[in-house]
Each structure stands twice: as structure tokens, then as C-alpha cells.
Amino acid sequence: MTPISVVDIDYVALAPVIIVLVAAVIGVLLEAFLPEAARRSGQLLLTGSAVALAFLTVLIVAASRPFGPIAGGSLMLDGPGLFLQGLILLTSGTAILIMADRRVDPGGDAFAGRVSTLPGGEEEREVSRRGLMQTEVWPLMLFCIGGLLLFVTSNDLLTLFIALEILSLPLYLLVGMARRRRLLSQEAALKYFLMGALASAILLFGSALAYAYAGTIEFAGIAERISERTTANTLVIAAVALILVGLLFKIGAVPFGQWVPDVYQGAPTPVTGFMAAAVKVAAVGALLRVLYVPFGGMRWEWEPVLWIVASLTMLIGSLVALAQSDIKRMLAYSSIANAGFILIGVAAADQVGLSSVLFYLLAYSVATLAAFGIVTMVRVPTGEATSLEQWAGIGRRSPLLATAFSLILLSFAGIPLTAGFIAKFGVFTAAITAGALPLVIVGIVASAIAAALYVRIIVRMYFTDPVSASAGVASPSPLTVAGVGLGVALTVILGVFPQPVLNLVEQTSIFVR
Amino acid sequence: MTFLFWILATLSVIGGLGMLLSRKAVHSALWLALTMMCLAVLYVAQSAVFLGTVQVIVYTGAVMMLFLFVLMLIGVSAADSLRESIRGQRPVAVLVAVALGATLIAAVGNALDFSVGLQAANAEYGGNVQGLAALMFGRYLIAFEATAALLITAALGATILAHRERLFPRQDQRTRSVERFRSGVHPGQRPSPGVYARHNAVDVPALLPDGSAVPDSIPGPLRARGTVREIDATATEEVLDRLVGGAASDTGGER
């Protein structure tokens, strides 16, 4: 009888995840033991310092640890994984700044004071009269970030599935916790939950088939088994198809992303920003690893599928975004379209493609966060002014905000001297090198459609007379200013001086197998 | 073994279809419980004794009970509407599902024709449970520990959504009674109408000892309709006379 062997764990390499998850547990304890008045500041301090510390730890790990499997092979320490972890922590930190603001909404932060009270009831009024806040959102955020960090480094199908659930469960809850328009928010939570659980189930069944094919759930083992095959095996094709569908659900690609507009619209706006940025980064990261490492040997099978999905996603995302009258839905469709551009780089399936995707993720996520941060500031008395009509003439009343928003829209449109241009240029170049010229043509058409949309909004902000129901701009706290400012600044800096970051993504873009 | 498989496979598919086609959610839950029980036996038949047990305890014991609990809270009678909400959606959905099932069966139908068996794997650490433990606390330790985050999230989430803390002080009998007297509304029963009056009817107000009428003694709807009967002065005089000045034997004999 073999004795049970103790697995050797490199705690330093694992430190970012450990810091975030332990901070989340401490946050739950703070809820139990801190008095009501001290909870918010305590949680903010804990959450902020945990994310900052984890970010520093990622840098230390990147500098000091040898690449390779860690924690018995459950996780993989390599360039893309560390880059994505750093990016997730950067975007999460920015999202936390925007989420912590309680000045733009006179009632408090973006979350319902007590989620358990009935919308419109006596208790809800009492809660807002007392100015109570649901501080449990901060531990939930930390759990979600911990899941994201695990998701992009997972090295077997089990860890992938569990990380997906760790990041999803807190999000299902956070989506349903908006302070304003609570019914809409709760329905968005239900929809997101059902779609997310369905995606997990599909991913899991695909994993089961992959295990049935390879006899192992480790990525390296699956890759080895695939490289040994001589004939096409239907089992592994079904496995790849299902895993791909499950991950594309999470990314929100057409035709699996119907939930995106509804959920993005219903969720509290800072959470929407977090989902559109950090969660999308992690989902794309996991997709990259799954496609490149275990199923890299099946490139010829999955590449055509990605071509079709990418084209549909870009075109439909851009076209439907044109028809939207709600700013959050418009940004949701715009994020779908951006997912399509990212998939172009994924489909290129080589090192150039990988580094272009990493850069695109950075450029897109900081801009998206800033965009949703700006949406939280434009308000009417009953909440955020989400109708595009109410944005008319914002440029005259608040030139600074309108300039920032225009910069971000120009970056989404891919105008030179913004990060979006360099990013789009990168994925298009990678696709041409990989021989995907038709995809690039579709991408350019979709960019043109999207550019028309963004220009229309800029025109509305500057050159349309304000209507009577027009929105005002709330004066934000320094937190939101810092978050949005960081996003806008990075958008410009990455557009003007992209070279250092381009060098960085080029160096990091090799998966260890 | 083959016989057992076909029985259980048929039963579990019947359970699945029953879940799919039952109109009432409770029936669906019970059908699904049947499928899960069959799967538990199929696990045991494939030398996964521990998993079979856990399946019964966790799935049929905890998960399905939770479903039934929520169904009871929501109301068992809540039946699903069978009306199509999007035209033509149902045939398309059936088609998609059948195509998915057929494709999957075609893909997996003869892909795995060997079976090593688990004797060697189980014997390595001295048994099925020991073997699972070796993996769970060894190779998959990170997954095991990360699951803790999941369970805490679930507990925290359920607490946030379901726990209503007391926002107003608890109302006991004393506070409620104090409040009733403070509010200034007449705290006790209203006087009944027609007392001391000649007409013993509900539309005649009661009289106070000084002979004035008590408007509250008339039911509200009658007052609102304005059909309250006046008390004429002579009658009042007469009553007062009898009460105060008249013979004691006459007081009760007016009727």
C-alpha cells in the first residue's frame, strides 16, 4: 500500500491568490465583529490593500520564480498567466475605486442598502433613511477576484471548473444588488445565473468527454494524447466543441451572448464595468490557455469555428449597438463587438496572436472601466441617466467629462493615437500573418460601423441642444475621479507610447506547456 | 450487470423526461430525484461506492430537498403556463435538443470500447475512499481548498438575500397598548347605539348622562350616508324625567 504523498506547494508563487482569498475570509469576519458604522471603512481598507498587495506580489513572483507547474500541477506559472493576473488586479482595483464612490448617488453607494428588503417597501425607505449600506459586497468582490486569478492560471480541467464557479457565484449575487431599479437588477441576476449555470454545465460535460478521451484532466496530458492521435476522434471533437461553447458563453460571443445586454443593463453600473473588464479578461485568458495548451494540436478543427464566431460577433455587436437608445445597452453591445475583435487574435493561434490579444485586453479593459465609471456620474434625480437622449448637450455643461468619454469612444472606434488603434492594429496584423485575411476585412467593416456609432454619440454630447429632461453631472468623489482618470490616462498613454507595453506582452506571450 | 444497466438506464431517462414534461414543478422535482437515485446505483455498479453514497446524501438528500423546500415556500400549486411566449420557439428548442443528443451519441457511441477497471487504482492506497483521499488531499489539494471559498460565498449570499434584520423595534403587547392610548383614538369599544332611546335601532345615537347625543355610537357607514335619526327634545325630556325624577320601577319598563 502506498502512503499518501504530500504535495509540494510553492506558497510564494501562490501568494496573490492566497492574499485575496484570505482577505475575503477576513472580510466576512469583519462583517460579524465590526460595528455597523466602522464596517464600510474597514472593508474598503481591507479590500484595497489586499488587491494592491496581491498586485505587488504578482510583480515579485514574475521577477523571482521559475516558470512551470505549481501546487502539484493544478496551476501553471507562466508569462501569459502572470500578465493576466496583473491585468485582472489592475482592472479590479480600478473597479473597486469606482464601486466605493458614495457621492454621485445621494442615497449611498451603487448597491441596495439591504438587499433583503422588498423593493419599494416600508423597510427599504427606512434603510435609505438611515443610510445603511450592504458592506458584504466587498468580501464578495474579493472572492470573485480570487476566482479570476485562479481561472487564468488553472492547469487542469477541475481547477478550471472550480475557479469558474468561484468567480461566478459572487457575480450572480452582485448583479442583483443595485440600489436603483431593483426589479430590473434582480431579473438580470436571475438571467445571468441561469445562463452562467448552463455555460458551466456545458463546459463540464465537455471536460468529461475530454477526460474520457485522454484519461487525464491535466492540460499537458491531454495535449500529449492529442499529439499521438492518428485519426480524427469524434470524442475529442465533441469535447472541444462543448468546452468552447461554455467559454464563449462567458466571453459573450454571438450567438452565445444574448444575456450580455440585459445583464449589463440591470447590474449596478460599477459591477457592469467590472464584468466587462476583469471578467472578460479572465474568460479570454482561460480560452487562450485551453485552446493553445491542451487543444493546441487540434488547431485546424477549432480555427474555422472561431473565424465564424468572431465575424458574427463583430458584425452583430456593432450593428445592434447602432440601434440602442440606452447607454448601458449600447456599451454592452460594444463590448460584444470588442469580444469579436479579441477572437480574431485568438484565432491567429500563434505567439503574435497571443501578444496582440494580451495588449487588446489591456487597452479594452481600462477604457471600458472608465466608460462605465463615467456613466455612473451622469444622472437625473431618479438615478443614472441611461437614456441616450438625456446625454444631449453634456459637452457644454461638463466639458471635462465629455472629453474623457469622447477619448474612450475614439479608442473603442480605433482612431490613431489611442490605445484602441494600436490594439486593433495588433490583432489585424496577427490575423494577416496567420492567413486570416477575410476575417480582417470583416473586422474593418465592423470597425467602420462602430465608428459611426461612436461619432454619433460624440455629436450628441457636443452639438445637440439639451432637452428639458437632460441629465446633470454629479460631482464625484476622488475615488471615481482616480478610477476614471487612470482609465483615460492609460488609453492615451498606450496610444502614444505603446512600445514598452508591446515589448512586455511580446516577452510574456509564451504558454508553458 | 447488463440487465441492471438497462433497467436503470430506462428508469433514469424516464425520470429525465418526466422532469421535462411535468406541468407542476413539484412533480418535476420528484422525477429528477428518481433519476438521481438511478444514477447513484449506476455509480456503485461502476465501482464508485463512495460517490454513490454521496450522490444519495448530497443530491437527493440535500439538493432536491432544497428545491422542494423552495417550491413549498413559493406555493406548490404554481403551475407552469404551457403557452408559447415566442412563436415557433418550442419546435426549434426540441429540434436543437434532439440534434444535440443525436450528435453526442454519435460522437461518444463507440469511442471508449475498453475498460481497465478500478481494481488496481483502488488497491494502491487500500480502497476506494483511501484512493480518493490521496488524490483530494494530494494532487487536487488546491481545488479542495478553493472549494471553501465557494461554500463561504454561498452561505454569505443566502444570508444577504434572505436574512431580514429588524429595522423597527419589536412590537410586544405593552408597546402596542401604549401606542394605542397615545394615538388619541378612543381606545376601547364604542358605545352601542340606541341606549336610553325610545327607538332601539342602530341609527339612533346613544345619549350621554347630560342628554347630548354620542355621534360615535352610530356605525360609520350610516353616518357617512347621513341617515342618522335625530332625537327629538320631548323624548329626551321624557327619558331624563324617568331616569332622574321618575319612579324606580318605571326605569326599565319603557319597551
Add this chain to the structure above:
Amino acid sequence: MSPDAYLSLASILFAIGAAGVLLRRNAIIAFMSIELMLNAANLAFVTAARAWGNLDGQVVAFFVMVVAAAEVVVGLAIIMTIFRSRQSTSVDETSLLRW
């Protein structure tokens, strides 16, 4: 019984679950269908574990049960919240969001 038959059974159950998600408008029944899909995946894992003669598949199936239990808690809590504020669990009556 050969593993193929078990995998086919798992596929059938998975397809039934998918049909449930697509067809049923009651959120609780849709959620039960997803549970059936998870069970189908578990059956495939257990079957493949026996076919390959290693216990990894059984470990995964065990973790899936834990994950499913946590997911059920969150999901039913969300459904209860919606029911309390709307008195209905039909997915169709999510009238505030356009489909």
C-alpha cells in the same frame, strides 16, 4: 456493460437537460434541468474513470457535487428574492428586460 453505453446514457440525459433549459419557462424547472446536465457530466466522469482505471474522474465528480450544492444555494436564494418582489418565478414575466 461497456463504457460506451454509459456515455450514451450520459449524452441522452445531457440533451434532456438542455431541452429543459430551452423549453421550460419556470426558473426552478430550468434550474433543475441544469442540475440534470451536471449529473450527466458526473456519470461520464465516473464511467471514464472506470474505463481508464484511474480515480481522477471520481474526484472530479465529487467536487462537482460540492460545487452544485453551493450553486443551488445561491440560485434558489436569487429565485426566492425575485419571487418575493414579483410573486412569480416565470422567466417570461421578466417584462422589464427585453428578450
